[in-house]
Amino acid sequence: MNQTFKTVASSNITISELMLPSHTNFSGKIHGGYILSLLDQIAFACASKFSGNYCVTASVDTVNFLKPIEVGELVTMKASVNYVGKSSMIVGIRVEAENIQTGKIKHCNSSYFTMVAKNSDGESVTVPGLILSNQSDLRRYFNCVKQIALKKEKDLHEEIFDHNSPAAIASLDGHNVKLDIEFH
Template identity: 80%
Template sequence: MNRTFKTVASSDISISELMLPSNTNFSGKIHGGYILSLLDQIAFACASKFSGNYCVTASVDTVNFLKPIEVGELVTMKASVNFVGNSSMIVGIRVEAENIQTGKIKHCNSSYFTMVAKNSEGKSTLVPGLILSNMKDVRRYFNCIKQVSLKKEQNIHEEVFDYTSEESLESLKKYNVKLEL
């Protein structure tokens, strides 16, 4: 079977929503959990649009809350597929909040979700290959390669790391912890 290819731009999607008082946390800012819910929705839409299949969230790899979002701001989320594997895609999402009275826009969040395409039987299915059309696409793809590599390294480290060894336990002394085993 020949693999099809699609451009990063073919995955582009954006959503905008006015932030309401009902979405605030105890400090009066927009609740991070609400933003996470919106991030998951746009990641799903972006991955499904690109792959042509139902997609599920495999992992939330990075969520950087950079600036708080205020009630009354118009939040716009922009997503695109930055990397593809066989059945997985890394979706990059940028969150901006606009003060609709002044027009001032601030970058509030950057996130990366790994999504997996599923067929009608619920099995992982092949996604299109990715066409990189400009240097921004290339930069994002290389960043995802690093991200995937670090994730694999971390998983290997967790498998072989002996946290019970005397050396490991001794190394904890440099941190703000007290062992009472």
């Protein structure tokens, strides 16, 4: 098999957008849902650019809202493919907001989207391999490997965990919950 490889840098996408009053939530900050929409768009562009195919969002693995974004700030999103599987890619996205009057930049969000490359019939297709060119590429790749392993472990735990067992029920002591369930 003659597989092609591409660098992480070949996937890089950057978008910037001025935040407007129409993007706010009820507290006057930029709405998280609006940011999620932009994140999905840049993840699509990044994965499609890298794979050369239409891509769909398979999962939103992490979205950490770190700081609020204000009206009038210039939001810049930087995305790159950090990991590739057979037909999937994990796209890492960093969101920064710049106060255009002071020039102060703050890190507002880090996100990871799993994207899958599709052909015109909607079938998954193989993506290029990933060339890791520097320590940052290598660190991000291994972080994704760790993230995948944790996700598999969580899924396995949920499959085998008996939520009705006496030990599980007893483990709720000290939690801020009250059981109002009838057990049979």
